[in-house]
Amino acid sequence: MTPRRGRPVLSLRDVGVRYRGGDGAMVDALADVTLDLVAGEMIGIFGPSGCGKTTLLMAAGLLETITSGSVRFAGTAAATIVDDAALRDFRRRHIGFVFQKPNLVPFLTAVENVALAMVIDGVPRAAAERRAMGLLAVLDMAHRAGNHPARLSGGEQQRVAVARALANDPILLLADEPTAALDSRRGRQVMELLLAIARQRLAAIAVVTHDPRSMDLFDRVVEMEDGRVVAGNASSAR
Numbered sequence: 001m002t003p004r005r006g007r008p009v010l011s012l013r014d015v016g017v018r019y020r021g022g023d024g025a026m027v028d029a030l031a032d033v034t035l036d037l038v039a040g041e042m043i044g045i046f047g048p049s050g051c052g053k054t055t056l057l058m059a060a061g062l063l064e065t066i067t068s069g070s071v072r073f074a075g076t077a078a079a080t081i082v083d084d085a086a087l088r089d090f091r092r093r094h095i096g097f098v099f100q101k102p103n104l105v106p107f108l109t110a111v112e113n114v115a116l117a118m119v120i121d122g123v124p125r126a127a128a129e130r131r132a133m134g135l136l137a138v139l140d141m142a143h144r145a146g147n148h149p150a151r152l153s154g155g156e157q158q159r160v161a162v163a164r165a166l167a168n169d170p171i172l173l174l175a176d177e178p179t180a181a182l183d184s185r186r187g188r189q190v191m192e193l194l195l196a197i198a199r200q201r202l203a204a205i206a207v208v209t210h211d212p213r214s215m216d217l218f219d220r221v222v223e224m225e226d227g228r229v230v231a232g233n234a235s236s237a238r
């Protein structure tokens with residue numbers, strides 16, 4: 001899948017996700033969500049706690065089974081990938097995730113953490129580590145490549161997590177509050193970096209955030225309320 005600027009990467013149509021709550025009642029975590037993301041754009045997803053932002057990312061990243069509607073990924077209907085192993089493989093090849101906590105493997109160095117998925121994918125270790133070093137250099141982390149996570153600051157760990165998410169050159173990058181644990185300067189840097197990745201690699205990027213300070217970096221702001229997208233769902237295809 002070679003992305004071209006403006007080409008649809010992700011299309012959600014009338015997507016619903018329904019959970020059974022603790023009291024047995026059904027909760028519509030997502031309801032009738034229609035959203036498009038195109039190659040090269042970065043959107044911000046805002047909304048109050050519990051409005052469905054994480055659930056939206058999970059549905060978009062094919063980590064959550066939707067109860068209604070459809071998800072298309074670069075023209076492929078997600079529903080046609082039925083087998084769990086095929087779904088895992090599809091995600092590994094095309095989608096990158098960055099979470100609030102970096103969740104690095106503690107006994108691996110930064111470069112080994114970034115290389116891990118490539119090694120699992122069958123890339124020879126030396127080649128995987130070369131590519132991992134290149135990604136760490138882009139993130140200004142080459143000088144810390146040999147350190148274990150415990151010896152890195154929160155911001156440094158998050159930059160390693162971004163490098164790891166980019167290892168498979170994903171066409172879709174989903175980030176859930178990636179700057180929540182960072183000070184404002186580092187947070188800004190991570191967000192600027194994500195924007196550069198959208199522009200240079202033509203990835204489509206969706207970032208869930210509570211932080212209004214990065215607002216100016218988004219091509220589009222999607223606002224959610226009670227499981228619904230209430231503003232910003234029209235694509236900014238250029």
Ligand SMILES: Nc1ncnc2c1ncn2[C@@H]1O[C@H](COP(=O)(O)OP(=O)(O)OP(=O)(O)O)[C@@H](O)[C@H]1O
Pocket residue numbers: 019020021022027028029047048049050051052053054055056
């Ligand atoms: N596995 C689950 N089982 C039952 N209910 C769930 C589950 N996951 C989420 N929910 C409910 O779905 C709704 C949306 O949750 P979600 O985590 O997507 O919100 P959010 O906007 O990301 O919140 P926050 O900003 O606090 O992280 C909430 O009412 C939540 O309690």
